[in-house]
Amino acid sequence: MINYQKKYWVFIIISFILIQCTSNSSKKNTNNNIEEQTTLKQAITYYADGNYNESVKLLKILENQNSINPEVYFYLALNYYDLKNLDISEVYCLKSLKLNPNQAKVYSELSAINFNKKNFSKAEEYAIEAIKNDPKNGNSYINYSSTLAMLGKKEESEKQLYEAAKVDPESILNLANTYLMQHKNPKAALYLLFILNKLYDSDPIVLLNIGNILRMINDREKAIEYLKKAYDVTDKNHNMFKIIYSSYFRTLLNNKKYDEIVNNALEKFVDSSSYFFLALAYFKQKNNGKFIEYANKYFELRNEKKPESLIKWAEDQFNSN
Template identity: 25%
Template sequence: MGKQYLQISCLLLGIIIIFTVTGCAVSKNGSRTAATRLPDPPQSENKYYYFTAAQFQLLNENIDNAVFYLKMAIQNDPESSFLKKELVFIYLQQNNYEDALVFIDQLLVKNPDDIEALILKGNIYMYLDQKDKAKTIYEKVIALDPQKKNVYLFLGSIYLDENENRKALEVYQKLVKNFPNAYTGYFFLGKTYERLKQYPDAEREFKKALYIEPMLVEPRYELLNMYKNNQVQTVGPLRKGKQEPNKEKITELYQEILELYPNDTRANMELALYCHKTGEKKKAQEIFDWLADRSLSDPDIAGKIIYLFIDQKKFDDALILLNGILKKIPDDSDMNHLTGAAYDGINNIDKALFHFSKVKDNSKFFENATIYLAYIYKNQNQPDKAIQSLEKAIQRIPDNPEFYFYLGYFYEDFQEYQKAESVLKKGLEIMPESSRLHFRLGVVYDKRGEKNLSIEQMKKVIGIDPEDAHALNYLGYTYLDLNINLGEAEQLIRKAMEIEPKDGYITDSLGWLLFKKGQIQEALTALEQAITLVPDDPIILEHIGDVHTSINNREKAIEFYKKALIKKEKDTETLLEKIKKLSHGND
């Protein structure tokens, strides 16, 4: 786009990039070079020497050395707030919030009303998603100094996130009272009134933001949404004997945006849709054609369709737009892929298949389109076509490991384990360090009963990525299942839980581990948590039944075994035997 328009969302994001505060300089890209060996500390105990040395190290991007010298300076002058703040700024550039908080707290012990230190601390809590703590600090800052404009924005955003709209309203009202020309304040006042369904008030505040800063687009889009939803009405010209609310205002706002920014993708798309829906099909098609021409050289067109429509599940609007564009460029791979995704979203399988099949192998969407096709065929109980689509893709692009991954996964799902193994190994020839391919191969070996080979593959995954929670869990659960290496199994599962604490399958493994250790109540708590995370999973349900069986809670055990039986598609003999045994009252 030729000229950059002002974006409030970007502005606020920029403000909340909380550590762009005056301090020691670091490299522009935030990179951190390997620290060189520190020279022996000089005999001088001059804090100015150490501070200067820290600055020199920063200029050479030796961040660790700079930290060392600043700490030496602080040792020489432990009361210096300036030096401590300089060190805090470096820690923040390193994302070292723990050490930054230590020095901020030292500053606040010395001066509890240090505004800059308070803001830094609040911003860290904001970044760490500890919003209650951030809120308390921001409220204190405003009470101490009502002229800290950005703090109002931070505090207001917390209240909006927590749906405390009345409190957000109070904050933004204070902001514009203290800063009458703060267009961001009026914009967020409008957003807050919108939340409160006080639409005329919202309209007023958005217009104030535009009066102060006419180049903004966000207030215009907010007004457009309200006008299109008839939340604020002005009667337009008659159409077919009926009054069409807000048409003139809607058209006028889109024209304003496009006068300022003629290539604004969103405005052009929304205007085309609006014209199409209000019967101005010719004008709509003119814009569709313009978008089609631009899409050939501008990836933002496809990106905006994904972001504004497909990701938001606005499939009907996406299809109006895409079908309009395809009238001009019917064989375009990118647009056909997006059209296939939109048709898949409304479950029009035939049209989805048609458009996915038109995606050429030189398109950046070819991989996605192929996988889409394969999954559609699989879900349509056409496994042969699913396999064929992936095999054809491999013939066309034989060095794409993703095709081998999915082909292997489908063979595995169809219980053709020998073929799955062969395909996954071919993928590993292309990408030997692919943790996904090794993991899948390990699962195939496990399903074939080759536990040692499965363990070997999971170890390879962990060797490639020590933080792969699913491999850690799989290996740990395998050890539990085999009743071997139980100490290591516990370490693996607990590490997996630290990485993915909300994963139901990992939580199930933890519950099963606790059960094996005889910690029955803790096991039951973990397994009940697991079933809330993965509702109706038959293995977890069976595990809960097993725990209830161990404490002679037969009715509960039978209840969970029966639930597991309903959900389990095969290998139900063990469950049936458990239910039979408990039903007859045997131990």
Template identity: 25%
Template sequence: MIGANGFSQIEELTPEEQAYRDSIKALNLENEAIANSQEAYNRGIELFTQKKFNDAIKEFDKSIKFDPQFTAAYYNKGVAQNEIQKFNEAVKTLSKLIELKSDYSKAFFQRGRAYQGLSDYLNAELDYDKSIKLDASNPKAYYNYGTLRFLQQDYDGAIKHFSKTIELDADFVNAYNDRGSSYRMKKEYSKALADYETALRKNPKMAFVLNNIGTTKTKMKDYAGALAAFNRAVSIDANFHLAYNNRGVVQMHQNRLDDAIKDFNKALQVKSDYSPAASNISGIYFKKKEYQKALEYANKAIQMDNNNAAAYVNRGMAKEMLRDMNGACEDWQKASELGSEAGQQYYSGNCGI
């Protein structure tokens, strides 16, 4: 290609020309920073997609450093921090973002999620509420708000928000399940079952929903129905220890004590430190009047989880029958302290004198 050699250079610039040139130079620097910021940002997204969240956060940080006004970089950084459960840091990032852009609905949602992760339900609710106000069409915000109401035992509030979620997204399977659970907590079992069944129709592979159906039917004393649900749950997920454990409880209600023990053992096989199963085995041996074994399994359960109130109740019962009344009372007292009604009842009825 033919070059530009036909030009000759002029050395001096007038002050006006120099000023013009400087302004262009400044513009070039600014443009370069934005480009650097954007490049880091894009690399961050690439790393995020590869689930390399820590590295992604570093890139988003660079991006923010080059261009502190780049809101998308803050947002992505916050999401990445939430992903690796650095909720405190996510709150900081997203708060900064909200300072820059106070109408960023998704930023409030993400910060709500971070607060939820920190069990700061009050602030989480405020953020979800704000997110909903800014964008009333985000079903996830209603959903998370609903789960917070549930956790605070406001089941009516939870039902309201789950219903809104479903209204916005009729295929929001979790919302059906959780609304079902809210009804269940209100002892409205048939409504609970209806919601669980809907969730299951929309996604038949959800073993935990089958488990919820099973435990609800157990509460309704529909043991055959419960058994069927647990059977389906384990056929979907052969390692679903909760379903084995809960099926064991049904077997116990149907007085098939040996089958119950098999199920509890299966749960332990899947999850070797699953304290409730060991505690339940203790309960079965108590019913079989094999008190020494009942004691051994309760000991195991407590070893696995020294806050398992039921295990203390059961161990106390075994100890009583093994004539260790002091030990029994200590266990019931502990169970009572851990919030067990049975522990409280047995302690007050048998101990203290």
């Protein structure tokens, strides 16, 4: 006779043991995942701060634990790229793609790596894959454009820059800033900004940047033209208006456009900077009464002590430019 009751209790005991083991395993996996995410987050912070070696140390710990998170290998690739070790960077990009083959950012990185290794055909292939996986990532179009230019396909290269500007205008703005600040190449920056201007002809930030770069390269009349456009299209409540206002009227002042300052400084906006530009414009026009009136208003509004000699103060403003 079979003892069903005995078997029943044995089954319950075994089931309880299995549940406990599964629960413990689940808790362990959860804890491991939390630890991995914490380590990865710190590694990403190190990378963002430019501490590439510290970032690599943490990511290597995760690699040695056989992490299956593609982000681990992608950030290893980024670190090694910035450490100028392109071959290892490429290895980690490919490792990341094995874990997730649909990562546009990794294909884009591979395109940049191969571009710098002068493997332009491979760079082109990876750029196309990046665009396929994320058609709205401007950097992929920029990488594609750079590669096409090196392959002698100039028209197609420019077309890809326009595509980048359409889907992700900030990527072109960032590239223009890189050319200006890091590479000291204002003409390249202007080329990119004019692409944006053709697509977004009333964007105040684009107009402001064009105007300021034109001023930098001493194309003064053109600078005033673009800064005036920025001033005209920007509402006084826009968060960039004060910067645009100051850039425009400072450029007018530096280029002796005193009548334009007198006629327009109070048109859309009034604060201490309005009185500053008016005071200096009237000073240059030798209208002492208006100069003193607006200089006094300037210091009063700023709650600053007026200098003993307003004339010397005005002269100092021009001498400092």
